[in-house]
Amino acid sequence: MASHLAAEALASDERETRRVEENWHLRGGIEVNVRSVESRDAPRLVRFFQDLSSQSRYLRFLSHLPGLSTEVLDGLIKADGQDHLGLVVLTRREGAIVADARLAKVTPGKAEFALVVADGWQAKGIGRRLLAKIIEVARSSGYATLQADYLSENRRMIGLMRDARFQFHRLPGDGPVGHACLDLHWDRVPDAIAMRTQAVTNSVLGRADQSGSTR
Numbered sequence: 001m002a003s004h005l006a007a008e009a010l011a012s013d014e015r016e017t018r019r020v021e022e023n024w025h026l027r028g029g030i031e032v033n034v035r036s037v038e039s040r041d042a043p044r045l046v047r048f049f050q051d052l053s054s055q056s057r058y059l060r061f062l063s064h065l066p067g068l069s070t071e072v073l074d075g076l077i078k079a080d081g082q083d084h085l086g087l088v089v090l091t092r093r094e095g096a097i098v099a100d101a102r103l104a105k106v107t108p109g110k111a112e113f114a115l116v117v118a119d120g121w122q123a124k125g126i127g128r129r130l131l132a133k134i135i136e137v138a139r140s141s142g143y144a145t146l147q148a149d150y151l152s153e154n155r156r157m158i159g160l161m162r163d164a165r166f167q168f169h170r171l172p173g174d175g176p177v178g179h180a181c182l183d184l185h186w187d188r189v190p191d192a193i194a195m196r197t198q199a200v201t202n203s204v205l206g207r208a209d210q211s212g213s214t215r
Contacts, residue, residue: 035088048100113138
């Protein structure tokens with residue numbers, strides 16, 4: 001995964017350039033800005049990955065990295081919105097990055113994703129909403145399959161992918177690394193994650209779910 005998502009951006013093709021710009025309301029009334037990564041985000045990305053715990057960096061890159069090398073940072077910044085989409089979640093007041101997500105073309109029809117949320121911002125629904133957005137963009141971009149490599153100890157990510165109906169594969173000799181794939185042509189794919197994301201939104205806004213209770 002890291003080889004696709006931390007290398008130089010792939011060459012552009014004729015697909016439409018994707019640009020994301022949204023405001024999200026999180027649990028506790030917190031507002032964040034979600035947008036496509038820009039070149040001016042380089043210092044913010046360096047700080048974000050430096051501030052991650054060593055465990056969170058390990059789970060994201062599948063290896064122990066002390067921080068971002070110049071090469072990796074260059075690849076993250078050069079997301080072109082076509083073969084490589086980068087999304088960052090920023091605080092509204094300080095403009096600090098608290099989450100990063102990537103969608104990268106692997107082969108025609110197949111893309112790979114990765115995401116990481118700052119340790120202090122986990123369990124607020126950011127990861128779930130980022131994955132839902134990645135799935136949405138991947139499908140609208142014409143990809144047939146979305147895949148990810150993961151570590152067996154990354155229970156949060158495994159839970160998110162399971163809710164989104166990814167299929168899990170483990171091969172002999174893979175060790176702690178697993179592989180997950182999502183068929184984007186299956187119309188029911190987004191149902192579970194969309195329902196859970198809506199439940200988070202309902203909770204934030206104080207809306208009742210269909211059963212009449214407020215989550």
